[in-house]
Amino acid sequence: MKSLDKHVQLKLSTLESKKLLRKLAETNRSTSGTTIRDNKKLISFACNDYLGLSQNPDVIRAIKEASNKYGAGAGASRLVTGNNVLYKKLENQLADLKGTERACVFGSGYLANLGIIPSLVGPKDLIVTDQLSHACIFAGADLAESKILTFQHNDINNLEGILKRERSLHQHVMVVTDGVFSMDGDLAPIPELSKLCKKYDAWLMTDDAHGIGVLGNGRGSNFAFESASEIPLQMGTLSKAVGSYGGYLCASKPVIELIKTRARTLIYSTALPPAIISASISALNIIKTNPELTKIPLKNAQFFTSILKLDKAVSPIVPIILGDPERAMNASKILENKGYLVTAIRPPTVPEGTARLRFAFSSEHKIDDIKNLAKIVKKNILCN
DSSP, rough: OOOHHHHHHHHHHHHHTTOOOOOOOOEEOOSEEEEEETTTEEESSSOOOTTOGGGHHHHHHHHHHHHHOSSSSSBBIIIIIIOTTTTHHHHHHHHHTTTTTTTEEEOOHHHHHHHHHHHOTTTTSEEEEEETTTTHHHHHHHTOOOOEEEEEETTTHHHHHHHHHHHOOOEEEEEEEEBBOOOOBBOOOOHHHHHHHTTTOOOOEEEOOOOTTTGGGGGGGGSSSSSSSOOSSSEEESSSSSOOOOEEEEEEEHHHHHHHHOOOHHTBBBBBOOOHHHHHHHHHHHHHHOOHHHHHHHHHHHHHHHTTTOOOSSSSSEEEEEEHHHHHHHHHHHHEEEEEEEEEOOOTOOTTTOEOOOOOTTTOHHHHHHHHHHHHHHTTTOOO
């Protein structure tokens, strides 16, 4: 297969020349936001475990107990023999948290979006999504074979122009957006989106991967505003602030019944291990009973932005745009040499010309560490 290797090597060389080649780094995460990489202890501002729940003793205990009781794996898809009794409890928790009739848990957030969207819309329909929505939203939209249009980031007027022009041409319309944008840290204008979708009979779907657990007393981005809006399709992940693994959809009873019988990524994927489901149950209990804990990541992010005189953070994610991929990589290395792990994000994850450092703040971070990090950034990165 020399032609294959030659083809791949050319691609690798091209990526390397553009400073876009990615490599895996062995990383051992621990408590208090610390990480071991290359035998070096680093304070991590790169992880989405916003509440430190993946390391929480109660969550770990739940994993052990479920493993002892139910075994290591599910053995089959949910529709065969993998629908462990714990699923019902987890789905009831999620529906209660999000204020919906029902919920459905998937193997991951990516699988959820690949399954949900093509189960609800098809070739005669229209999908309109924010241009900065997560890649899995676009992947799910592609599978639906619907017409796909994008609106300018968080631009309600641009979205309304599209709906005004296109709505009558399609049987159904779905509007999809992140609740919290993973690379920019800003929030979707959910109240305005909800009103607009009602006006044009479009189905609003939000991906709350980075909102659940850290905004609205842990309930997510929809609850970060003065009042919750009507969102018929509330999707998210259990792998970030919840500290476990899996994805979910919270919606009406009819929608969930259809998803459980038609979503291909649910039907044809092995179910989650029982221990993982148990971990999510334990973590959601902590989130529900500790609203003050859920506020800390945002407070820490806002403390950081206040020191550097950046726009006030509205989520635990703070980007510093550096533009050039090589500059972003060099900045990440500077911070690593000072004892901090901050990821450089490069195209195609973000648009060309917007390579950045992405800071993710956790309830585990200490104020002195945030102060010191901000001091290093100001002296060594923002001054260049």
